[in-house]
Amino acid sequence: VRAVSAEERARRSQLPVVEFDIELNTAFRRDPTVAFRGALEIGKIFYSTAARGFWVVSSYELIAEILHQPTSFSSREVFNFYRDYLAFRDIPTQLDAPEHVVIRRLIQPYLALASITGVEPAIRKVAQDLIDGLSSQKGCRFNEDFAERLPAIVIMNQLGLPLEFERQAISWNLTVEYPDSSVDFGYEKHRAAAKALEDMWLDIIKDRRAHPQDDWTSKIVNSTIDGRPLDTNTALGLLLVLLRAGFETTAGTLGLSVLHLATHSEDRQLIAGDPAAIPTAVEEFLRCYGGSPIISRIVSGDIDFHGVPMREGDRLVLLLWSANRDPSAFEEPHRVDLLREPNRHLGFGLGAHRCAGMHLARAELRIALEEWHHCIPEYHLGTDNFQYQLSQDIRLTSLPLVFDRTRQRSLATTEGLT
Numbered sequence: 001v002r003a004v005s006a007e008e009r010a011r012r013s014q015l016p017v018v019e020f021d022i023e024l025n026t027a028f029r030r031d032p033t034v035a036f037r038g039a040l041e042i043g044k045i046f047y048s049t050a051a052r053g054f055w056v057v058s059s060y061e062l063i064a065e066i067l068h069q070p071t072s073f074s075s076r077e078v079f080n081f082y083r084d085y086l087a088f089r090d091i092p093t094q095l096d097a098p099e100h101v102v103i104r105r106l107i108q109p110y111l112a113l114a115s116i117t118g119v120e121p122a123i124r125k126v127a128q129d130l131i132d133g134l135s136s137q138k139g140c141r142f143n144e145d146f147a148e149r150l151p152a153i154v155i156m157n158q159l160g161l162p163l164e165f166e167r168q169a170i171s172w173n174l175t176v177e178y179p180d181s182s183v184d185f186g187y188e189k190h191r192a193a194a195k196a197l198e199d200m201w202l203d204i205i206k207d208r209r210a211h212p213q214d215d216w217t218s219k220i221v222n223s224t225i226d227g228r229p230l231d232t233n234t235a236l237g238l239l240l241v242l243l244r245a246g247f248e249t250t251a252g253t254l255g256l257s258v259l260h261l262a263t264h265s266e267d268r269q270l271i272a273g274d275p276a277a278i279p280t281a282v283e284e285f286l287r288c289y290g291g292s293p294i295i296s297r298i299v300s301g302d303i304d305f306h307g308v309p310m311r312e313g314d315r316l317v318l319l320l321w322s323a324n325r326d327p328s329a330f331e332e333p334h335r336v337d338l339l340r341e342p343n344r345h346l347g348f349g350l351g352a353h354r355c356a357g358m359h360l361a362r363a364e365l366r367i368a369l370e371e372w373h374h375c376i377p378e379y380h381l382g383t384d385n386f387q388y389q390l391s392q393d394i395r396l397t398s399l400p401l402v403f404d405r406t407r408q409r410s411l412a413t414t415e416g417l418t
């Protein structure tokens with residue numbers, strides 16, 4: 001019996017079938033919020049014919065339900081849309097229980113709140129040093145000069161990577177994360193960057209096994225699971241994810257948040273005038289502009305999900321940005337309200353795979369916004385000639401800022417912040 005395709009099943013169930021194309025639709029690059037709002041209007045669940053086809057889920061409630069059922073909705077092939085799978089697995093992102101639980105337990109000590117509180121002074125120092133280098137200028141390229149550098153330097157320091165790799169590591173990771181299939185048809189640049197990162201890590205893993213240092217990498221590669229040393233492939237998949245997730249999503253969120261602040265002077269003045277408002281504002285930025293707008297799952301066994309006939313192997317794209325704009329979950333969902341409370345956003349996902357680095361991300365975003373607005377409280381966009389880039393993650397291709405007013409850091413006030 002010929003298996004009925006997912007598209008055919010969607011049509012038979014009278015669900016909308018559209019071409020919802022996250023990576024290639026140029027309208028999405030101009031204004032992705034329109035796409036994610038639009039998805040809510042298409043339906044809670046619909047089918048997209050883009051990129052070999054996938055179910056799209058937009059509603060907060062249904063996404064939460066799926067993320068709480070990891071046995072029915074597996075992470076094993078969390079995919080990117082058009083590219084082939086890379087040779088290595090993203091770990092722990094692409095693991096299901098019980099392996100997933102073991103690896104989460106392994107990284108928990110480094111990323112737990114108490115551990116990140118200890119890293120905060122180092123984050124602040126990186127932020128201050130970067131801003132000191134910029135505040136005498138008339139403006140900057142916010143992404144390249146600050147938003148990408150801060151989280152990259154922080155995670156590289158924690159992992160014990162030499163900072164002379166900083167630019168290279170940023171560039172390789174962005175190429176892996178945002179392959180542009182409209183330009184790089186054979187994914188050659190993408191594959192080359194992935195291979196370069198893999199080779200870099202394999203050398204470092206070898207080195208830290210022979211000469212352990214006081215960094216997360218040494219601890220991870222020399223750890224044991226049930227008395228057995230961590231194998232090289234698992235260590236590689238895990239370190240690749242920690243480096244990429246460790247900077248790229250935070251950089252994206254920070255860039256989009258500062259775009260909002262550069263174009264909404266009341267919100268900028270709130271942040272600059274009242275640093276105590278920043279933690280709540282960070283949650284609203286994570287709701288509206290979290291750097292991971294979509295995540296995905298694979299259906300692990302035939303299931304009728306709210307009347308939708310899903311079959312084993314079907315792909316599912318969960319639109320976190322739509323869930324975070326769902327009117328049944330948030331009042332006035334399309335308004336960016338920096339004082340919004342409570343704010344049960346899905347910016348970090350939910351359930352077993354909920355972001356392992358959320359405490360680090362929150363600390364970086366808070367400290368970045370505090371330090372930046374302490375020194376550079378007023379700025380505007382240098383040009384509005386930029387686009388969004390979307391894959392599983394989101395970023396601005398550039399964010400030129402012009403500074404209207406900067407102030408020298410006063411030691412007393414800076415100490416007040418720490």
Ligand code: HEM
Nearest residue numbers: 092093245246249250253291292348349353355356357361
């Ligand atoms: C604002 C910044 C960030 C956002 C918006 C974000 C978002 C997310 C989301 C939505 C997931 C869930 C993926 C899924 O369920 O398939 C996730 C997982 C993950 N994130 Fe983050 N993340 C951020 C920062 C970080 C940082 C700084 C780290 C540090 C290393 C990190 C490490 C991870 C890891 C290791 C996972 C995999 C967790 C698992 O599979 O169990 N993230 N992140």
